[in-house]
Structures are given as C-alpha cells and as structure tokens.
Amino acid sequence: MQTDPSPMRSAPSLWSRVTAVTDYFAFPLRTSHYVELVNPLWARHSLQARVEKVWDETKDARTLTLRPGVNWRGHRAGQHARLGVPIGGMHYTRTYTISSAPERDDRCITITVKAIAGGRMSHHLVRNVKPGDYLPLGLPQGDFYLPDAQPVKPLFITAGSGITPAISMLRGLIAQERLPDTAHIHYAPHEFDVIFGAELRAMAATHSRYKLNLQLTREIGVESSEARHFSAAQLEALCPDWREREVYACGPQSLLEALERHWQGAGLSRRLHVERFRAAYAGVPADAVGGKVSFGKSRIVAQGDHLTPLLRVAEDAGMNPPHGCRMGICHTCNTRLLGGCVRDLRTGKLLNEVGAIVQTCICAAAGDCEIDL
Incomplete structure (x- = not known):
C-alpha cells in the first residue's frame, strides 16, 4: 500500500482548525486557493486530478491513470465521474465511467476514452493529454453497479x-x-x-x-x-x-x-x-424545424436545427455555458425559456411556456427561441 503524499489527509481536524483562522487573512479567497498553487491536489475548494500515465488500448481508445485530490471519495465499480478539460480557451465537461476497480491500492483511478467522430473532448483526451496535466474532476456518481447482495449469475x-x-x-x-x-x-x-x-x-x-x-x-x-x-x-x-x-x-x-x-x-x-452514454431520443416529426436561438444574457444569436442540442449550438457560437453529463441527468445545464419554443429530444415534447426549465443538453430549437444564457 502506497502512502498518500498529501499532508492534508493525516490530520484533517487539525487542518480544519488551522484554515478556520487563516481563511480570515486570505479573504476574499480561502487558504485552499493558495495551497492550490503549491499542489492542486491539496486544494479543498475544488477537486482536481493529476494525469499519472496514459496507455493506448486500441488505435482510438486510451486509458488515463488519474490521481485525484484530497476531496475524492471511493467509487463503486461501474460508477462514472465528470471530467473537465480546457480546449481552445473554453472549458468542456464530459462524464466517463471509471474503468479501474475500487480495490486499487495506489489511490489512483483510470478512465478509458474512445475517440468518437465529432467529439471535441474525446479526441483531446485520446490524442493530447499527457502525464503531469491537471484536470478538474467530479465525485463518482451513478447507480449502475452490482448490488451488495451480489447476483449469483x-x-x-x-x-x-x-x-x-x-x-x-x-x-x-x-x-x-x-x-x-x-x-x-x-x-x-x-x-x-x-x-x-x-x-x-x-x-x-x-x-x-x-x-x-x-x-x-x-x-x-x-x-x-x-x-x-x-x-x-x-x-x-x-x-x-x-x-x-x-x-x-x-x-x-x-x-x-x-x-x-x-x-x-x-x-x-x-x-x-x-x-447509457447518451440520452435515448424520441422520434422527431418529419416536418420539425429549427430556428434562430437567442441567448439573452450573452446577447448572442445563432442558428439551430431541430436535432442539435442547444448546448452544442451555444458552444459552436463560442459560448461556454455550464454543463455536465450532456444526457439530461445531472441538470447542471438547466436554464429558463425566455420566449419561443424548444423540443425535449428525449420525449418529443414541446416547451413554449415562458419561464419553463430548459435542459440545454437534450433540448433543441423548435422555431425561434430565446433562453437565459
């Protein structure tokens, strides 16, 4: 069993007492922000992981070995976590299954990514990420795992x-x-x-x-x-x-x-x-149309078709809206409809009530619309 090099794990209660005092002097930041400058894995206000190793599984799939920071908690086999990557000055987030077993004794985890056609982040992770890089990491989530009362077969x-x-x-x-x-x-x-x-x-x-x-x-x-x-x-x-x-x-x-x-x-x-790696979409009517998408706060207008999620429309227009799973589960991308009409691609249902919650990762334009981004 390897020992954890972080001094923060050895005496969490002592560290909490110390930072309760030093945070007064660090205001408006926190002590953790300065600790992050020494080692991003020691920061407590955010969770990052350091890339320890990369391994090509196939010509278009790569396994990344990651060492999470002190805020990490153990996962159950089959769960996933959100991973962030800065690309071209924008921050993208995707959800990836943790491919390693919880029983690893080096406190590292692995994710295995396959580059997909048109996938910005998957291609970046497979081709460009290298050991020593730091990536924002989310805590493990999901209920796709073996139950404690293990199935027999x-x-x-x-x-x-x-x-x-x-x-x-x-x-x-x-x-x-x-x-x-x-x-x-x-x-x-x-x-x-x-x-x-x-x-x-x-x-x-x-x-x-x-x-x-x-x-x-x-x-x-x-x-x-x-x-x-x-x-x-x-x-x-x-x-x-x-x-x-x-x-x-x-x-x-x-x-x-x-x-x-x-x-x-x-x-x-x-x-x-x-x-699932993506949401299951309902059939869209043959006569469905897209429209002009107006982003109220950003004052950006873009054209969206009837199948492209509003999140992708925003990203293609140079925006960097909040998002997480990209399949309608985590609700990180939630915003409000300011006008017009959008379609929930999972159900085919139209949303046209001003103030309605819109999940941009699974909703597309159904005519002209305006959303609060």
Missing part, C-alpha cells in the same frame, strides 16, 4: 467502449476473490478494436467461472457479419441460461434498444440493467 452484454463499467466490475470481483459464474458477450468490429482485449482473454483463461464470447461484427463477410450482431437466436446459443441471470448492458443505443425489446418481450425487464 451475472451476464454482461457490452459493445465498444461500453466495456468500461463491466471491466471495473470484473476487476473488482477478481480482486475480492468472489467472481461468480459470469457470462460476457462483447461486440467489436475487429479483433484489434477490442478494448482490454488481452486482459479479457487472460481473465477467461485464468478464471473458469468467467465465460467470454467475443463477437467481431466486421471481421468476416457481410452476410456472416449480420449474424454476429445481437439476436434472440444468438443469445440462446451463447448463453442458454440467460433467463436466470442478472444482465448488465452498456453500449450503442441500437444494441440497448434491442436488448430492452427482447427482455421486455420475455417479461424479464426487471433483470436488465442498462447504462
């Missing part, structure tokens, strides 16, 4: 970077030496696209209770490729006892929707636990 169904919560759970179970009878179906285009591929195969070879089925959807011909995607017949062949298992699924929206239809049809929806 879990089934993980994952695809692409959806492997991250599952690998955290698997690493944790192995570290605790209580890995149960576990089945895992993972989808990836090719062998070289399998994030943690070598580790997963080593787990399967070392632990007889872990059964891994890799489905490489583009490795072979087009006809056979279709058969490699999820289907009822495939599930029956790969995991005949799926009805008896608690299922933990994470991956692209198309996969999660197929799983939800299948388990609902079997009357077993209560056994399916899903983690």
Whole structure:
C-alpha cells in the first residue's frame, strides 16, 4: 500500500482548525486557493486530478491513470465521474465511467476514452493529454453497479467502449476473490478494436467461472457479419441460461434498444440493467424545424436545427455555458425559456411556456427561441 503524499489527509481536524483562522487573512479567497498553487491536489475548494500515465488500448481508445485530490471519495465499480478539460480557451465537461476497480491500492483511478467522430473532448483526451496535466474532476456518481447482495449469475452484454463499467466490475470481483459464474458477450468490429482485449482473454483463461464470447461484427463477410450482431437466436446459443441471470448492458443505443425489446418481450425487464452514454431520443416529426436561438444574457444569436442540442449550438457560437453529463441527468445545464419554443429530444415534447426549465443538453430549437444564457 502506497502512502498518500498529501499532508492534508493525516490530520484533517487539525487542518480544519488551522484554515478556520487563516481563511480570515486570505479573504476574499480561502487558504485552499493558495495551497492550490503549491499542489492542486491539496486544494479543498475544488477537486482536481493529476494525469499519472496514459496507455493506448486500441488505435482510438486510451486509458488515463488519474490521481485525484484530497476531496475524492471511493467509487463503486461501474460508477462514472465528470471530467473537465480546457480546449481552445473554453472549458468542456464530459462524464466517463471509471474503468479501474475500487480495490486499487495506489489511490489512483483510470478512465478509458474512445475517440468518437465529432467529439471535441474525446479526441483531446485520446490524442493530447499527457502525464503531469491537471484536470478538474467530479465525485463518482451513478447507480449502475452490482448490488451488495451480489447476483449469483451475472451476464454482461457490452459493445465498444461500453466495456468500461463491466471491466471495473470484473476487476473488482477478481480482486475480492468472489467472481461468480459470469457470462460476457462483447461486440467489436475487429479483433484489434477490442478494448482490454488481452486482459479479457487472460481473465477467461485464468478464471473458469468467467465465460467470454467475443463477437467481431466486421471481421468476416457481410452476410456472416449480420449474424454476429445481437439476436434472440444468438443469445440462446451463447448463453442458454440467460433467463436466470442478472444482465448488465452498456453500449450503442441500437444494441440497448434491442436488448430492452427482447427482455421486455420475455417479461424479464426487471433483470436488465442498462447504462447509457447518451440520452435515448424520441422520434422527431418529419416536418420539425429549427430556428434562430437567442441567448439573452450573452446577447448572442445563432442558428439551430431541430436535432442539435442547444448546448452544442451555444458552444459552436463560442459560448461556454455550464454543463455536465450532456444526457439530461445531472441538470447542471438547466436554464429558463425566455420566449419561443424548444423540443425535449428525449420525449418529443414541446416547451413554449415562458419561464419553463430548459435542459440545454437534450433540448433543441423548435422555431425561434430565446433562453437565459
């Protein structure tokens, strides 16, 4: 077990008493702001993490090893945290699953990021972040984790970077030496696209209770490729006892929707636990239109279409509005409608009442509108 180099952890009550006095002299700042100049990880008014190591998992996925500051609290395997990055003078925040097990003994965590098309932050994290960088970090959140009363026979169904919560759970179970009878179906285009591929195969070879089925959807011909995607017949062949298992699924929206239809049809929806990387959108009418988006406080006007979230419209216009999860969960992006109409992309519902709360990350223009940003 490595010792924590921070002197703040050794005597928190003493430190609190000292800062209660020194904060009077630091006003209008706090003692913590000056401590941050010495070591950002010691600051108590904010939480940052230092990048200790970067590791390329695949050609477009990278694992970052982070050392959180003193305000960090332990996570449960499968939870996520918000990570901030300054890019081009603007501050962006995204939510990433913690891919390491809580049982690490060096007080570090890892996140594993896959660069996605058009993703500002994912490309920056995969290509540009280096050891020694400091990144703003949020506390762990989320309820996608194994219950304390552990399911006897879990089934993980994952695809692409959806492997991250599952690998955290698997690493944790192995570290605790209580890995149960576990089945895992993972989808990836090719062998070289399998994030943690070598580790997963080593787990399967070392632990007889872990059964891994890799489905490489583009490795072979087009006809056979279709058969490699999820289907009822495939599930029956790969995991005949799926009805008896608690299922933990994470991956692209198309996969999660197929799983939800299948388990609902079997009357077993209560056994399916899903983690999404983006909000599920409702269908938008064919005649839907966007409009002019006016940002009241900033006095900026931009054009928004009927599908692009207002948060992205604001960022593309050079603004830096508050945001967090970008999928309608954390409500960090909440603002008020000052006029016009917007559409909630998750439900298709129109909001046109002045003063209504608008979540900019999941609402788009439905005609001209003005919001309080």
